[in-house]
Amino acid sequence: MKKHYLSVAVVTALAGSMLFTSCIGNFALTKKLLGWNKQIGNKFVNELVFFAFWVIPVYEVTALADVLVLNSIEFWSGTNPIAQGKSMIDGKDGRYLVECDGKGYTITSENDGSVVRLDFDSNEHSWSVVTENGEKVKFMTFVDDNHVNMITPDGGYQLVELSDDGLMAYQQTVESAMWASR
Numbered sequence: 001m002k003k004h005y006l007s008v009a010v011v012t013a014l015a016g017s018m019l020f021t022s023c024i025g026n027f028a029l030t031k032k033l034l035g036w037n038k039q040i041g042n043k044f045v046n047e048l049v050f051f052a053f054w055v056i057p058v059y060e061v062t063a064l065a066d067v068l069v070l071n072s073i074e075f076w077s078g079t080n081p082i083a084q085g086k087s088m089i090d091g092k093d094g095r096y097l098v099e100c101d102g103k104g105y106t107i108t109s110e111n112d113g114s115v116v117r118l119d120f121d122s123n124e125h126s127w128s129v130v131t132e133n134g135e136k137v138k139f140m141t142f143v144d145d146n147h148v149n150m151i152t153p154d155g156g157y158q159l160v161e162l163s164d165d166g167l168m169a170y171q172q173t174v175e176s177a178m179w180a181s182r
Contacts, residue, residue, distance in 0.1 A: 026074065027066040030059065074102075153177035 037046055054060075089096045104119035109120040109144060117130035125140035139151040149157040150170055160170045 027063065027065050027071070028074075030062045033059065033062050 032062075037050055059136050059163055063180055087098045087100075089098055094109060096110065097108045099106045104117065107116045107118070108114070117135065118125070119128050119130060121128065121138075124138075124141060128136040128138045130136055138149070141149045141157075143149055143159065146159050147161065147166075150160045152158050152173060158170060161164045174182050
């Protein structure tokens with residue numbers, strides 16, 4: 001009988017947390033666990049660990065922690081404490097340290113020490129780059145699920161469809177402007 005009440009309480013808490021916060025969140029803890037699993041070995045080892053974590057219930061616990069605690073913190077504060085961190089990225093022209101603080105990214109080049117800051121404004125659904133003098137320049141704004149406004153070389157904005165055709169049209173706009181400025 002007690003087990004039945006516990007199940008009902010867990011289901012009620014889950015439903016309540018989803019109904020009252022209206023926040024899906026980014027499930028950062030579960031994503032980090034999945035990312036770790038992808039790096040531990042070949043695809044067979046990864047699959048075995050993945051299966052074991054479902055059986056043990058590691059994934060269920062991380063998903064529950066995300067739903068009940070972390071995504072609620074993200075909803076109310078605007079940042080997810082688990083989403084923060086540092087990563088080293090190897091690019092074709094060097095290595096970069098990428099630091100995430102939950103609101104954006106700071107990218108530092110190992111080659112020359114240059115720093116670029118990218119910020120996300122959740123109110124405007126836009127990404128901005130912060131210039132050396134601290135000015136924010138908006139370069140992309142989400143319009144809806146299928147479109148974004150992207151900055152053009154002349155400082156204006158172009159509506160871009162999130163598809164191969166939309167990307168190609170934007171690329172042609174940028175290339176044309178770059179050739180015209182030479």
